[in-house]
Amino acid sequence: MTRKELFKNTLRKSVHAWKLINELPLSDDESLMLRHFMDQPGFLDLHWRMFVPAIKGQGTEEQKQKWLPLANKMQIIGCYAQTELGHGSNVQGLETTATFDPQTDQFILHSPTQTSSKWWPGGLGKVSTHAVIYARLITDGKDHGVHGFIVQLRNMDDHSPLPGITIGDIGVKFGNGAYNSMDNGFLMFDKFCIPRDQMLMRLSKVTREGKYVPSDVPRQLMYGTMVSVRQTIVSNASIAMARAVCIATRYSAVRRQFGSQNGGIETQVIDYKTQQNRLFPLLASAYAFRFVGEWLKWLYTDVTQRLEASDFATLPEAHACTAGLKSMTTSATSDGIEECRKLCGGHGYLWCSGLPELFAVYVPACTYEGDNVVLQLQVARFLMKTVSQLGSGKAPAGTTAYMGRAKHLLQCRSSIRKAEDWLNPAMVLETFEARALRMAVSCANNLSKFENQEQGFSELLADLVEAAIAHCQLIVVSKFIVKLEGEIKGKGVKNQLKNLCYIYALHLIHKHLGDFLSTNSITSEQASLANHQLRSLYTQVRPNAVALVDAFDYTDHYLGSVLGRYDGNVYPKLFEEALKDPLNDTVVPDGYHEYIRPLIKQHLRSARL
Ligand SMILES: CCCCCCCC/C=C\CCCCC/C=C/C(=O)SCCNC(=O)CCNC(=O)[C@H](O)C(C)(C)COP(=O)(O)OP(=O)(O)OC[C@H]1O[C@@H](n2cnc3c(N)ncnc32)[C@H](O)[C@@H]1OP(=O)(O)O
Ligand SMILES: Cc1cc2nc3c(=O)[nH]c(=O)nc-3n(C[C@H](O)[C@H](O)[C@H](O)COP(=O)(O)OP(=O)(O)OC[C@H]3O[C@@H](n4cnc5c(N)ncnc54)[C@H](O)[C@@H]3O)c2cc1C
Numbered sequence: 001m002t003r004k005e006l007f008k009n010t011l012r013k014s015v016h017a018w019k020l021i022n023e024l025p026l027s028d029d030e031s032l033m034l035r036h037f038m039d040q041p042g043f044l045d046l047h048w049r050m051f052v053p054a055i056k057g058q059g060t061e062e063q064k065q066k067w068l069p070l071a072n073k074m075q076i077i078g079c080y081a082q083t084e085l086g087h088g089s090n091v092q093g094l095e096t097t098a099t100f101d102p103q104t105d106q107f108i109l110h111s112p113t114q115t116s117s118k119w120w121p122g123g124l125g126k127v128s129t130h131a132v133i134y135a136r137l138i139t140d141g142k143d144h145g146v147h148g149f150i151v152q153l154r155n156m157d158d159h160s161p162l163p164g165i166t167i168g169d170i171g172v173k174f175g176n177g178a179y180n181s182m183d184n185g186f187l188m189f190d191k192f193c194i195p196r197d198q199m200l201m202r203l204s205k206v207t208r209e210g211k212y213v214p215s216d217v218p219r220q221l222m223y224g225t226m227v228s229v230r231q232t233i234v235s236n237a238s239i240a241m242a243r244a245v246c247i248a249t250r251y252s253a254v255r256r257q258f259g260s261q262n263g264g265i266e267t268q269v270i271d272y273k274t275q276q277n278r279l280f281p282l283l284a285s286a287y288a289f290r291f292v293g294e295w296l297k298w299l300y301t302d303v304t305q306r307l308e309a310s311d312f313a314t315l316p317e318a319h320a321c322t323a324g325l326k327s328m329t330t331s332a333t334s335d336g337i338e339e340c341r342k343l344c345g346g347h348g349y350l351w352c353s354g355l356p357e358l359f360a361v362y363v364p365a366c367t368y369e370g371d372n373v374v375l376q377l378q379v380a381r382f383l384m385k386t387v388s389q390l391g392s393g394k395a396p397a398g399t400t401a402y403m404g405r406a407k408h409l410l411q412c413r414s415s416i417r418k419a420e421d422w423l424n425p426a427m428v429l430e431t432f433e434a435r436a437l438r439m440a441v442s443c444a445n446n447l448s449k450f451e452n453q454e455q456g457f458s459e460l461l462a463d464l465v466e467a468a469i470a471h472c473q474l475i476v477v478s479k480f481i482v483k484l485e486g487e488i489k490g491k492g493v494k495n496q497l498k499n500l501c502y503i504y505a506l507h508l509i510h511k512h513l514g515d516f517l518s519t520n521s522i523t524s525e526q527a528s529l530a531n532h533q534l535r536s537l538y539t540q541v542r543p544n545a546v547a548l549v550d551a552f553d554y555t556d557h558y559l560g561s562v563l564g565r566y567d568g569n570v571y572p573k574l575f576e577e578a579l580k581d582p583l584n585d586t587v588v589p590d591g592y593h594e595y596i597r598p599l600i601k602q603h604l605r606s607a608r609l
Helices: 003-023 028-038 043-058 061-072 219-254 273-308 315-343 345-349 355-366 372-388 398-411 419-423 425-448 453-459 461-485 491-511 513-518 524-550 570-580 592-608
Strands: 078-081 097-101 106-110 130-139 142-152 165-169 185-189 192-195
Touching (some): 003 028, 043 061, 043 078, 043 130, 043 142, 106 130, 142 192, 142 219, 219 345, 219 355, 219 524, 273 315, 273 461, 273 524, 315 345, 315 355, 315 372, 315 398, 315 461, 372 398, 372 425, 372 461, 398 461, 419 425, 419 491, 419 524, 425 491, 453 461, 491 513, 491 524, 513 524
Parallel strands (some): 078 130, 097 130
Antiparallel strands (some): 130 142, 165 185
16 A cells, blocks of 8 residues: 555544444453554554543543543544654653743743654644643743643644644654554644643643642653553563564474485474574563563552552652563564564565564554663663662562562572572572662662762663663563462463473573673573573473464464464465565566666677677
């Protein structure tokens, strides 16, 4: 499809999905499933996952009563317009202004510079009638920082932009189809007025007289919509990883290369230890991210209930967990999808493998909802704060509870003696805790050598990110272990999940061996025992690998991959796909007479000379 056709077709699908949701009707969970089967980014994502939650989280009761019924029936379509051309990560650096005019009781929205243009919001370019806009609030000449506003963008009769608004699509993005179904947009305001009651005022307010009443709750609640979406992105990482792994595993069982004895059948590539060493940790990650996603959903629900009761104590941890896990799982999944493409050899590069499109549509997850490095630095700040409070009498809780055992974890030596010890959950956990704590403490010690803490933080950014990643990996490993301790139906299933859990943990040790050795969390002998155990686990997973990806229950239609077909009938179907290509409509291609023939003729002429 051309971009225009793709965009229009996504509109068609979205509206059809919305119709089904209402007519059947579908529950919220079923609607989310439908979104996955629709399988294309579109305006519904931003409307439901960001616009509506932003109003719910930041609007007053009156604002919710006014706007939510309209949004819930999709009589208005909204998006989330925060990022600008000049600033995305640095939210406090946004430049759009919302100046209160007491004469008219309105805010005047203005884009003072080119870099202040809104740039990137999905659904903004062509579809949305409304947006939650983030702008600097100015009253009586004073800048109160960034706040949210509900703004109508387009005329409800003919969809034209309202006077004072310039709006459009930012252009083609990475990949052929991928995210190009979405109208990520730009927007500029030229002294555009909105009534005062369209500032989202649950947190802070502006009175009729123009007095600014600051929030009596943490202003970070304004970032709540991002926390909510980051949480959903973690579960989504599992879905995307599982999809790529399903394709690569099934194809690795079909594909044969080398190893024929006396003219016999060749070896299935899945039997090569190198293939297993690249593939099975990704299979394990798909399961691991699913479990940590379930736990994160629980954490998010818990913090939401606490916030409703004005208990803000766990907000920093919820922010650190959602930011860190969003970052870690999306980076691993993007890399994992690309690894699966390579695991499928040359055919993985074909569009019909399903992997190029999956990569192109997935990879911006490393950037949207917060650049992954910027988010890990938030985790690092949280860790540095926690370490600095050790010994102050305030016991670390939740995911940093292990830091409360700092005295032990800083000096303990791993008691792994034989390869099977690596199947002991307590020993594995302690290894990850020791590594994470020692990396965080090492950063804190290095930071303390700087007179200026912020300067020290800047200097140590790379180490801080590594420490944050170590902490996030510990969370994933520990939640996998907790899952295994709970009820899992079927002994066989539990054993398989145990294998995957240890593969997940041990491959991380292998991958980040430098961290584990340099922090003395393990010795080089224990590292080689881990490798030995890993190989043995691969052997145990191998006979069940295809069943473990079949368990994801993805249909062939959803996978969209010739290589990942359930029936394994890959080669005939590759031919079928190839023959469908428009280039094969004719035997002699268009352009032959114009370019190829004259070239060959010229060659023949010069050969004769
Ligand atoms: C086939 C298709 C398949 C698709 C499947 C569909 C499912 C996909 C799921 C969802 C789809 C969604 C679509 C995505 C669309 C994308 C949308 C966007 O990208 S919206 C824009 C997102 N923007 C960002 O994320 C910006 C990143 N920056 C920030 O968040 C922050 O500014 C910051 C970098 C975190 C902080 O910067 P700064 O230090 O300047 O912060 P301050 O404002 O000064 O605050 C400092 C203190 O506040 C704490 N903090 C920061 N953020 C939060 C928070 N969210 N909650 C709680 N606390 C927070 C911070 O830790 C500081 O604390 P202290 O150190 O002072 O204690
Ligand atoms: C597909 C897609 C959809 C999007 N949808 C929306 C949307 O609906 N609404 C919306 O408002 N926005 C949206 N965005 C914007 C998105 O949220 C931002 O692009 C994202 O937050 C990253 O910000 P940035 O572009 O400013 O990156 P930058 O911050 O400019 O990042 C550039 C580089 O600088 C590094 N860097 C930046 N700051 C630091 C630092 N302090 N320390 C160390 N390194 C740093 C980063 O790691 C990165 O390598 C979307 C983006 C994409 C790609």
